[in-house]
Amino acid sequence: MLDLIWLVPALPLAGFLLIVLFGRKLGEPGAGILATVMTASSFVVVAGIYFDLLSRTAEERHHVVTLFSWLPVGSLHVDLALLADPLSITMALFITGIGSMIHLYAIGYMHGDPKFPKFFMYLNLFVFSMLMLVLGENLLVTFLGWEGVGACSYFLISFWHTRDSAATAGKKAFVTNRVGDWGMMVAMFLAFSAVGTLSYEGINHAAENGGLAAVTATGIALMLFVGACGKSAQLPLYLWLPDAMEGPTPVSALIHAATMVTSGVFLLTRMAPVLHASYPWAGDVIATVGALTALFAATIAVAQTDIKKVLAYSTVSQLGFMFLAIGSGAYVAAIFHMVTHAFFKALLFLGSGSVIHGMHHEQDMRRMGALRKVMPITGFTFIIGWLAIAGVPPFAGFWSKDEILLYAFANNRLLWFIGVVTALLTAYYMTRQVIMVFFGEARWHDHAEDNGAHGDHTPHESPWTMVTPLVVLAGLSIVGGAMQLPFTKGTKFLEHWLEPVVHHSERNISGTWAYENKWLLLALAIAIAISGIAASIAVYAKGKFKVIEPAILADAWRYDSTVSSLIGGPGYKSFDAVASFDAVVVDGVVNGAGIEVRRISGVLSKLQTGLIRSYAAIVAFGAVAVLAWFLVRGVL
Template sequence: METNLALLLLLAPFAGFLINVFFGKKLGHSTPGWIGTIAVAASFGATLTFFLQVMGTHEPVMVNLFPWLRLTNFSVDFSFQLDQLSLLWLMFVTGIGTLIHLYSISYMHDDENVHKFFAYLNLFIFFMIMLVMGSNLLIMFIGWEGVGLCSYLLIGFWYKNQEYNDAAKKAFIMNRIGDLGFLIGIFILAYLFHTVEYNGIKAALENGWTVDTTWLGIAMLCLFIGACGKSAQIPLYTWLPDAMAGPTPVSALIHAATMVTAGIFMVTRLNFLFNLVPDVQDIIAIVGAVTSLIAAAIGLAQTDIKKVLAYSTVSQLGLMFLALGCGAYEIAVFHVITHAFFKACLFLGSGSVIHALHGEQDMRNMGGLRKVMKVTFATFLVSSIAISGVPPLAGFWSKDEILMTAFHHNPVLWAIGSIASIMTAFYMFRLIYLTFYKDFRGTEEQKHHLHESPALITFPLIVLALLATVGGIINLPGSNWLNHYLAPVIAVPAEHHAMGSTTYILMGIAVVGAIIGIALAYFKYIKKGEVPPQDKDIHGITKVVYNKFYVDELYMALIVKPVYGLGNFCKYIVEAALSGIVYGFGKLANALGEEGRTMQNGSIGFYLFIFVMGICSIVGYIFLIK
């Protein structure tokens, strides 16, 4: 029974993929969407069944399908591990995935390749489920690579635009860089423990297995490099903002709730190993804090509504890695969940706006939309308040716990995280004010066609806004349900600080910081009525921030162009060598032909002489053999 249900959970989206990719074009425009949505909803139903079962028994469900690899001192089974952590992840992957599929039915209705879109979405969910369900690192790696492939397909879905193709290639290549580190880390762990099974590694440590801490540190650092690629941390973060080239539901699915959280899932899954290498944990915390600050700073000056949300995602992922580096795995997971709620709502809300404006994404050409898009505005406002860290919405509780943990770990990291949080409040309400307030700044034709989005678009927004409002109750101070729920899979629980004066002061600072950020945005964009200038009129530090600190240009100058140059040089050498060989044989053949031609001089006597010499040579050769 459990095996069949686990296979349903995994294979339902894959079945949706197969149906849509082979038969979807013949099914019309709406049917592929409903097939894809029902497939993911079936996975959500199976996940919910397992979730309730594990909630009751407190025992993980292990499903062993078949032996996979059998070597002398190394073996791997193709098996699944449905425990508290994996089921929690599957709940929001399949749950939010279902809502995004439902949203996409309306959003992508007029696209000529809608069947391919839902096929790719289903395939993505299939690989994400495999990544989370696997009981070992090799199965995780299959899902890890699979979601990378699907992100390439979805980001470049509108392939007729070359810029979108370039964005897809950029995401694929930068993820491959991180994935190489991830693969090296797996190899080192396999060498150290003779297994890549999570439970096998944990059992080996509990039984006193001797391990080289230097090599373990290298392995965990390599795994973290993989996490940097997948979860967009410095220096491998620049692919995620460019990935906004894909359709908006792709942004919501991949870059809010699923793929970009894979790195956090992997680190949390291997928390018992990361705890053994505190130096690597410190690196994770520092990288997370710096990423959060830099991404938030870039978000201050962006004018593309989706680019603002993209850099917001990078910043929030940085806060999650800050929590992981401080050893607060439960708190990082808490923020993953609340972030999935409000960021998915924000991305889908931006899609609703873009849908109403017929593809317009520049906030400088928006304004006044709250009057005609009341549901979109209300849900967007709720989610913006949540991400800004204003109580009592979900984002406040998870972000406050991260900052509190960072303060007790290292006050400098707390200060960096706090500044990033103030910036978050500012740029989110900058987005709100520029998009929904004042007068409409678009064209008259756009203004004439302004309307609220259809119910299939607004319904997921309402559900996600409600979750962003009440989602914090899963880990409120005092009850800490999530911490207790995750206790079986977290080796060293996060330190819980009593609700003393320090805690209240830190909470107060966080709330005041959020209010300051919101107030600054209100003063600048409502009171003063400012609108960001056009690109040619941007100068000074604003231009540097608007151009993302020129990191892409730096990578192009220091890495891409030298690699291209080296490649062209090697290509020239190879071509020269091959040409030399080919031309050499050709010249030799020509030379032999020229010499041979002189022998064909028309002299009968010379021909008879050669004939006699040939006969004598043959006779002499036969005589010598005998």
């Protein structure tokens, strides 16, 4: 079964090619059905590979399939090869599984869109690229998928490009991610120059056996982290993700919740031995940036009024938790939270899309309210997602977030405190969102004309193609935490599953105060979640306290606007000055040299008369000049 791993990316690629060729004939819903079937078929193949690996011993859970030799150039030899191991298959499972649910959802959500086939063409291409990213056996194959998802995110974010905001958001995502791409490329250059290979096995083996100097390992780790900051929206490169909500909601669920934004977390986990071999402060840098990003984004989410913007900043914040885990040496906890986050955040994004669909494309939460009565399935499933992300037991998010905070406490108590405050804010702003959208008084009657509605503007439940994925994801958000429960060694299935990948690098916190008192910290986490929920209910449902939503938080601490001002003001002038310097000085030197050569050659060309006597005279003159030189030299 393992030899069939090439089918996993091949099926979505085939779907993409078929829609390119026959998309217009397939139309709606044919193109959507084809894309969904291809992604679901890929999931079936991944599931078969998973059970095959599960039946093997830990030492045998590593299989490489080489398709062909890609770059045999001198000492650089790169194969287009795919790697099946616990980490890559874990990623492929939720990419294809959740991706299938999102494809099915999109059939209903994109109904009536004139570019229906093109949308699913991009979705299949994205899934193919993401699978190449996680299944690649070496950094270059991963980079192929890395660039592929970047291009697809541009296509999908700016899908409705006739809106200026969507076109701008697509360009912002594309340009910002180029900074991260630079970091990954430098990391590849460093790795190849130090080890002589781009294969993960070769690089990690060198790191584990002392073949990689600490300074080199630190350079590679930090450059990979720069790449991760771009793709996974960490400070200071997070600013593309909130604007990316301009794309259709299935795009937000697929790219900005379940797949692309987790690429950085995956890459650092894949290169865990390199991080382990680097200087200790490198991990502190990653953990600090993650914790600060988590808190920064959580404070912004408190004051947002767009239903998708709240979830966007929530995604940035939760990704910060994952990097806090990576920097603390908790790679299993990072992957655990990545998987549970994929469940409940995809659910929340799809739930928000169902609300937008039922509200006739309204996204302002101030114009909603009491929607649970008219959209019961959407309301019920959204509430499950809310409880999961808020950290309420026994929902999935509670277990994964608690494990990250446990390792953070053992590593750095200040970062743990930042994580706890972020968890409190998460419970607060997510409760705020649920109350504003599904509870309280119905405010949508007052704004029917603003939406261009005629007649009855009552919101309605979404079709079965949209609510079925909500129910499935709600179930996963409830039971997903069971894969890594803290009770005994036997309940830590994910840890045992990932052991072949991270066992050399995972930090051991046994014997620390945090580990010995983990149940106390777990109880504290529950109290924090309940406090955040209770505070939000007191403010937004009961009206016991004044609503505090500072304008600076609504404007994202003015970070985005400040960056835009710098780029559009001094930055633009600087770039213009560089362009002028290039045009006047650099081009002037080059063009001037060419003009001077042409002038001199023009003068010399006059000597080329074509007359033999002229050439003979020149030769005679030259001979006389040479003789005269020697005579004069002899006299002197």
